[in-house]
Amino acid sequence: MTSERDSIKTNGLTRRALLTAAAAGVAVQTIAIPTARAATRPGTVLITGSNRGIGLELARWYAEHDWRVIATARKPDRATDLQAIADAHPKVQLEQLDLLDHRMIDGLAATLADQPIDVLLNNAAILGEPNEQNFGSMNFDLLSRVMATNVTGPMKMAEAFVAQVEASEQKKIVAITSTQGSISSLRSPGLVFYNMSKAALNMGMKSNSKALEKRGITVALISPGAVDTDMMNLALERAGVRFKLLAPAQSAEMVATVIDGYGLEQTGTFLSHKGESIPW
Numbered sequence: 111m112t113s114e115r116d117s118i119k120t121n122g123l124t125r126r127a128l129l130t131a132a133a134a135g136v137a138v139q140t141i142a143i144p145t146a147r148a149a150t151r152p153g154t155v156l157i158t159g160s161n162r163g164i165g166l167e168l169a170r171w172y173a174e175h176d177w178r179v180i181a182t183a184r185k186p187d188r189a190t191d192l193q194a195i196a197d198a199h200p201k202v203q204l205e206q207l208d209l210l211d212h213r214m215i216d217g218l219a220a221t222l223a224d225q226p227i228d229v230l231l232n233n234a235a236i237l238g239e240p241n242e243q244n245f246g247s248m249n250f251d252l253l254s255r256v257m258a259t260n261v262t263g264p265m266k267m268a269e270a271f272v273a274q275v276e277a278s279e280q281k282k283i284v285a286i287t288s289t290q291g292s293i294s295s296l297r298s299p300g301l302v303f304y305n306m307s308k309a310a311l312n313m314g315m316k317s318n319s320k321a322l323e324k325r326g327i328t329v330a331l332i333s334p335g336a337v338d339t340d341m342m343n344l345a346l347e348r349a350g351v352r353f354k355l356l357a358p359a360q361s362a363e364m365v366a367t368v369i370d371g372y373g374l375e376q377t378g379t380f381l382s383h384k385g386e387s388i389p390w
């Protein structure tokens with residue numbers, strides 16, 4: 111059966127999305143994802159925040175595609191969904207990792223010193239309570255936590271694991287970012303801290319792409335779409351709105367496909383889950 115998701119694997123953008131955009135007169139900027147690249151052979155991926163949401167489904171996708179998965183979580187002993195994936199796939203290894211604990215990050219990097227990592231997948235992040243990040247009622251302790259998790263965390267991960275990425279075949283550092291970090295697309299005044307964090311993450315990773323290009327390391331910035339997870343549901347609940355969301359598994363497959371096709375020639379570009387370029 112040829113599904114819409116199969117077609118994404120071959121060109122980075124669904125046929126339906128292209129037709130819809132064309133009908134609306136929208137010029138969609140796409141990246142060329144060579145078909146040959148869409149079948150990269152399995153390697154090793156390390157995922158942060160893989161116990162729930164998009165991270166859990168990324169872990170499942172890579173496990174089902176025969177990758178070796180280093181699935182990290184703050185509390186792996188309570189990560190029952192992730193444990194079930196590991197039980198079914200012997201190449202899945204659970205590790206404890208809290209992005210706020212840099213000694214723990216360095217400790218895991220030391221434990222995995224001899225393990226090449228093809229894809230370092232920085233997925234974990236927090237939204238922060240939306241009602242505490244509006245102008246006039248800002249909780250600045252929350253701002254510090256959001257920045258420490260969403261910006262400092264992935265930047266520290268990149269430094270800590272760069273040797274393992276460099277030693278791998280595919281050599282990719284990925285940051286799951288958000289269209290909320292697109293300054294030029296901003297329409298509403300809410301989620302200020304989260305938006306700030308994703309804009310800062312984009313700049314940090316873009317800078318990393320410049321520093322690492324000569325070492326053959328690709329740095330990818332990918333937004334996963336609007337996905338039915340705890341994070342998105344908290345944002346929608348506080349905003350009092352609802353709209354159709356992607357299932358986490360759908361998003362994970364699309365993100366993994368974009369990662370697969372994302373090469374050094376695209377390093378530092380900001381792409382959607384469909385492989386479309388997103389304005390900064």
Ligand SMILES: NC(=O)c1ccc[n+]([C@@H]2O[C@H](COP(=O)([O-])OP(=O)(O)OC[C@H]3O[C@@H](n4cnc5c(N)ncnc54)[C@H](OP(=O)(O)O)[C@@H]3O)[C@@H](O)[C@H]2O)c1
Pocket residue numbers: 158159160161162163164165183184185207208209210232233234235236259286287288289333334335336337338339340341342
């Ligand atoms: N959902 C969307 O529509 C959407 C849209 C755009 C971008 N994103 C991005 O997609 C990524 C995944 O989001 P999601 O929707 O799957 O969120 P989620 O369901 O809230 O899951 C967040 C994950 O991050 C982990 N995490 C939080 N703080 C951490 C820390 N200090 N150290 C390690 N792990 C930590 C959580 O672990 P615990 O279970 O221990 O808290 C959880 O596994 C995030 O980068 C998010 O910004 C999501």
